[in-house]
Each structure stands twice: as C-alpha cells, then as structure tokens.
Amino acid sequence: MAAKISVGQVPAMFARRQQQVFGVGRRLQSTSTQTQNPAYPLYPSVAQLLREKGIPKTDVSKIPASGPKGRLLKGDVLAYIGQIASDYPATQAATLAKLTHLDLSNIKIAPAPAPAAPAAVEEKPVATPPPMTSVAVSVSLAAVLSAQKKLQDNLGVTVPLSRFLAIATDIANEDLPRLASFKPSADELFDEVLGAEPVDTSRGDYLPELNAIEATQTVRSKPVTEDLIDFLSAEPSKKAAPAAYVEAAPGAASNVFSLTVPVDEQSRAKEFLERIKTLLSVEPVRLVL
Known part of the structure; x- marks a missing residue:
C-alpha cells in the first residue's frame, strides 16, 4: 500500500524546487462530482504527480476522480490543474466502460451450409505383383x-x-x-x-x-x-x-x-x-x- 506523503514532509532542499501551487482560479472544475474514494490509497504515480505539481494533501478530496471504484487518476490531476481538457478523463472513462462490455447485438446466426456433393471415389490402380x-x-x-x-x-x-x-x-x-x-x-x-x-x-x-x-x-x-x-x-x-x-x-x-x-x-x-x-x-x- 502506497504511503501518503505531504509536501511538508519533503526535505527543505527538495521542497524549494517544487513548483508553485496553481491558483484556484486556474483549476477547472470537472462535471463529475465523484472524488477519491478514501477506502483506497492513492496510486503511486498519482501521489508522485501531486508532489511534483505542489498540490497539498488537503486538496485531493476536491479533485474529481474518474478511475475504477472512485480512484484518482493522473488524468484527473492534470485536468484539475488545466494541463489537459477538463472532459478528457470522463471521456476516456466512458470509452473504457463501453469497451468492457461485449456488444452482441449485431451477431446473426449464419445459415446452415448446403450439404456438399459427395466426392467421386477415385479408383486406385491395383499394383500388379511381379512375375x-x-x-x-x-x-x-x-x-x-x-x-x-x-x-x-x-x-x-x-x-x-x-x-x-x-x-x-x-x-x-x-x-x-x-x-x-x-x-x-x-x-x-x-x-x-x-x-x-x-x-x-x-x-x-x-x-x-x-x-x-x-x-x-x-x-x-x-x-x-x-x-x-x-x-x-x-x-x-x-x-x-x-x-x-x-x-x-x-x-x-x-x-x-x-x-x-x-x-x-x-x-x-x-x-x-x-x-x-x-x-x-x-x-x-x-x-x-
């Protein structure tokens, strides 16, 4: 299980290199109201991205989550800070959800093949024993x-x-x-x-x-x-x-x-x-x- 590490726990020499927190005005709100499910930890890649972008731990609950079972994805974080379109995570989630279901509506039963005509029996020449x-x-x-x-x-x-x-x-x-x-x-x-x-x-x-x-x-x-x-x-x-x-x-x-x-x-x-x-x-x- 990945540990939750806040920016305050990072040493000062690394904290100075972190980017400034983006203003709330630049963050685009997603149409989804689902946020990170507290029953599951953050993905390690998501936690790393939050540290790189300087997003505090308290703002995680404000980011709309589009992952499976309400988990936060990297795309959700990037859409939250405005680096990608705000509807991109939701669109991708809908596409993946559609692909998980097999559409059998266009399947039709093929007609039974016509019985093949019996092949002509080829008579093999009988080998004549030598005298x-x-x-x-x-x-x-x-x-x-x-x-x-x-x-x-x-x-x-x-x-x-x-x-x-x-x-x-x-x-x-x-x-x-x-x-x-x-x-x-x-x-x-x-x-x-x-x-x-x-x-x-x-x-x-x-x-x-x-x-x-x-x-x-x-x-x-x-x-x-x-x-x-x-x-x-x-x-x-x-x-x-x-x-x-x-x-x-x-x-x-x-x-x-x-x-x-x-x-x-x-x-x-x-x-x-x-x-x-x-x-x-x-x-x-x-x-x-």
Missing part, C-alpha cells in the same frame, strides 16, 4: 555330417545342423551382385563424383527353403555258400537263395535348397544358392571354428 520364379540347387550334407562327427569325437562338442545352415546363409548373403534395376543412393553418387569406384554388390536377405530327399539305398547280396556234398554229387542245391540286405550309404542324403524370387532376381538368387552349396560341401567345419 515370380523358383530357383533350386541340390546340396549334399555328407560333409556337414562328417564335420559333426569329428567335432563330437575330438572335442566332445555337438554342433546342430541348424547352426551350420544359419552361418552359411549369413555368409552367402554378403556382397551379392546388385540388380540391373538398382538405383544408387545420393551418397554413392557423390562418392563416384569424388572419384570412388561404383559399388556393384550389396547384402542380400535371402532365406532358403530346405527340402530333404531320401538317401539312395545300396543293395548288397550275401555270398552263397554251396554245400560240398552237393558239389561232389553234381546235384543242384535245393536251398533257398539267401535274402539280400539293404544298406544306406552314410551321408548320401541329398537336400534341395530353393528360393522363390522375382524374375529379375533369378541370377542373384542362383549365386546365393551356389555359395550355400560351396560352404556346406567344402570344409564346413570352418563355419563353426
């Missing part, structure tokens, strides 16, 4: 089975067949030849401008399908042992011929690795399958060591 082809390579897993047995006998470690296949697939996907329709990236084009050689390979993401084929069975016949008595008597033996037994060659099972890819990826997929075949046929033990 597909199947690429297959027959691979023998005899070398892999032999490598499994060596690891088990020498190291006591059992490496599952899926481990060999997973590593071979990952290696075969490295640096596959790019498709003819491949478009290089902006970074690759920039590197070529700087003199770098164009990159002709990229990593693939192929995962082959494995279809096992039953191993070829080898039929062996046991030798027939002829009785000595039958041989000397030159009579044909009446013994039934011994039954043949079947033995499957170990590791002779053949497996077909296949891929279903678009036609333009046929050569790339075939290169991948040939790598799988080489990795599983030539020293597959190096895949896990």
Whole structure:
C-alpha cells in the first residue's frame, strides 16, 4: 500500500524546487462530482504527480476522480490543474466502460451450409505383383555330417545342423551382385563424383527353403555258400537263395535348397544358392571354428 506523503514532509532542499501551487482560479472544475474514494490509497504515480505539481494533501478530496471504484487518476490531476481538457478523463472513462462490455447485438446466426456433393471415389490402380520364379540347387550334407562327427569325437562338442545352415546363409548373403534395376543412393553418387569406384554388390536377405530327399539305398547280396556234398554229387542245391540286405550309404542324403524370387532376381538368387552349396560341401567345419 502506497504511503501518503505531504509536501511538508519533503526535505527543505527538495521542497524549494517544487513548483508553485496553481491558483484556484486556474483549476477547472470537472462535471463529475465523484472524488477519491478514501477506502483506497492513492496510486503511486498519482501521489508522485501531486508532489511534483505542489498540490497539498488537503486538496485531493476536491479533485474529481474518474478511475475504477472512485480512484484518482493522473488524468484527473492534470485536468484539475488545466494541463489537459477538463472532459478528457470522463471521456476516456466512458470509452473504457463501453469497451468492457461485449456488444452482441449485431451477431446473426449464419445459415446452415448446403450439404456438399459427395466426392467421386477415385479408383486406385491395383499394383500388379511381379512375375515370380523358383530357383533350386541340390546340396549334399555328407560333409556337414562328417564335420559333426569329428567335432563330437575330438572335442566332445555337438554342433546342430541348424547352426551350420544359419552361418552359411549369413555368409552367402554378403556382397551379392546388385540388380540391373538398382538405383544408387545420393551418397554413392557423390562418392563416384569424388572419384570412388561404383559399388556393384550389396547384402542380400535371402532365406532358403530346405527340402530333404531320401538317401539312395545300396543293395548288397550275401555270398552263397554251396554245400560240398552237393558239389561232389553234381546235384543242384535245393536251398533257398539267401535274402539280400539293404544298406544306406552314410551321408548320401541329398537336400534341395530353393528360393522363390522375382524374375529379375533369378541370377542373384542362383549365386546365393551356389555359395550355400560351396560352404556346406567344402570344409564346413570352418563355419563353426
């Protein structure tokens, strides 16, 4: 709350600099009869203006107040001493009072908009899937089975067949030849401008399908042992011929690795399958060591 300070409380050195009090004859009376509400203190800016103009504290109640809730404004003081028009504070107060109320008399309800015509449904062309082809390579897993047995006998470690296949697939996907329709990236084009050689390979993401084929069975016949008595008597033996037994060659099972890819990826997929075949046929033990 701002303190009320009279001119008499100001030190003498500052009081001598104050302007002379204006005569009562020069003060213009306002049409408003409302004065400063004693329930509220003076605004600090108003109190400062009163000190600057040399208006005593006793004259505050004579100045018409146009502020909110009957408070004195700087414009009231300036109008009281004649520096501005006497009706200026009242005019501004009326303008502000008018602006505080929202005038809705000119507002009219807008007519409802007409329903928009339904937009024509545009049929999107259905993308035609590219023609597909199947690429297959027959691979023998005899070398892999032999490598499994060596690891088990020498190291006591059992490496599952899926481990060999997973590593071979990952290696075969490295640096596959790019498709003819491949478009290089902006970074690759920039590197070529700087003199770098164009990159002709990229990593693939192929995962082959494995279809096992039953191993070829080898039929062996046991030798027939002829009785000595039958041989000397030159009579044909009446013994039934011994039954043949079947033995499957170990590791002779053949497996077909296949891929279903678009036609333009046929050569790339075939290169991948040939790598799988080489990795599983030539020293597959190096895949896990």
